[in-house]
Amino acid sequence: xxxxxxxxxxxxxxxxxxxxxxxxxxxxxxxxxxxxxxxxxxxxxxxxxxxxxxxxxxxxxxxxxxxxxxxxxxxxxxx
Numbered sequence: 374x375x376x377x378x379x380x381x382x383x384x385x386x387x388x389x390x391x392x393x394x395x396x397x398x399x400x401x402x403x404x405x406x407x408x409x410x411x412x413x414x415x416x417x418x419x420x421x422x423x424x425x426x427x428x429x430x431x432x433x434x435x436x437x438x439x440x441x442x443x444x445x446x447x448x449x450x451x452x
Contacts, residue, residue: 398432405435408443414450 427434
């Protein structure tokens, strides 16, 4: 395989992987928005604050919600 062909193949592979990660991250972000909006209890401003965190920080906020808040909510409220 020639170096030019190998370089082109690597670029195509990189673009494909980057696209897959971007689509997966966006699907995860939307899932966390829906999870927070439908299952987070409305005690005080918690739901609004978590929705703003997820919406304004995209994947970082969704990951924080998934690992920090969601397990607490599931153990406390069962859903």
